[in-house]
Amino acid sequence: MADLSAFPITSRWPAQNPDIIQLYSLATPNGVKVSIALEELGLPYETHKIDIGTDVQKTPEFLSLNPNGRIPALIDPNGPGGKPIGLFESGAILVYLAEKTGKLLPTDPRARYDALCWLFFQMGGVGPMFGQFGHFFKYAADKVANNPYPEERYRNEARRLLGVLETQLEKTRWLAGEDYSIADIATFPWVRGLDIFYGAKDHLKLAEFPKVAAWVEAAMARPASEKGFNVPPRT
Template sequence: MIDLYTWNTPNGRKISVALEEMGLPYTVHAVNISKGEQFEPAFLKMSPNNRIPAIHDPEGPDGQPISVFESGAILLYLAEKTGKFLPADARGRVAVMEWLMWQMGGFGPMPGQVHHFLMQPEGPARDYGFNRYHTETKRLYGVLDRRLAGRDFVATDGEPSIADFAILGWAWRHERHQVPFDDLPNVAAWYERMMARPAVQRGMEVALS
């Protein structure tokens, strides 16, 4: 039974969705980041960067326990463990990893900054920060929309990959990013397709208390 340490954030939802899609049994441990629980020593042992999510797998490589932090690393670990949602062929794996890294490096940090500046008091600093990161966030949504033209999923055919789970975690907050899907028809269709999956719905509705 995998232990998932998480909270109601885009990065946290990536992992609960992946665990549901992969059919792996797991126990949820809420880490309330608004109360600073991510800085507690017990969590630090699993996640040296003091960020959720993190997992502990008592049946890791060679049958020995392992803890994994950073959502992208967790997704890769779970895909390797199950043999699911990551192609076996090198070309297919490269495509999935490209889009996973695209999410980790841009489509996450940029909208995260939009969230930050939207919460700041109005003024020149807020406006500058918001406009800068909002412009880049919209550009990234445009990149995603072009990629999804004529495609059901971001990096693979027939079924989603861990790249879709990673990107969905942040697209889930598109309204908070102030990026409507009106001019992003391919993203809109993909988002609807992903959110209609029963396992995705379960992963998005994981109770945290």
């Protein structure tokens, strides 16, 4: 049995089976990236629900694994050299899981870097900008009722990024070519969230991006997506 005692987070969220991956997450657009990847890869894992609404991610135990206090985070008891490893930042976790299994990331160097470009496009663009749009459009709308600038700024940027995705998906089946990859897993939950979480389908005129809509639908139709979107359970 793996010894995870070196990770203080396990004192607050004990591992029932320390021999499998321990995932600390919530079913948000950022959190489900890792659960979807784990389902796609068929890796056994145990989930610990991190209710960010209670600021539990700011506790010393959680910060010991992710100093930035954000979900998701992960411990793999079978890391490099057979030793446990702790990881944070969803992009880093996705790359790690893909490299660990040899799946969801092309092995050809040129194709690999193409996939990584689109992965980091999500990390640096889609995630932050869509998140800011949702904040000002839905969660802080009352605070900026007399100042339309914040919402307009991020709405315009969200639509610009959707346009970038639309242009790419006019040329390829998936973001990085003909094969589904961690770039798709990182990105489509955020696009889906514009409607599901923010209720902005009409406001953003998502119908103007039909290739993006078809891509999201295809990604959601995968069994791993259906499972991963409910990890940990929303109830």
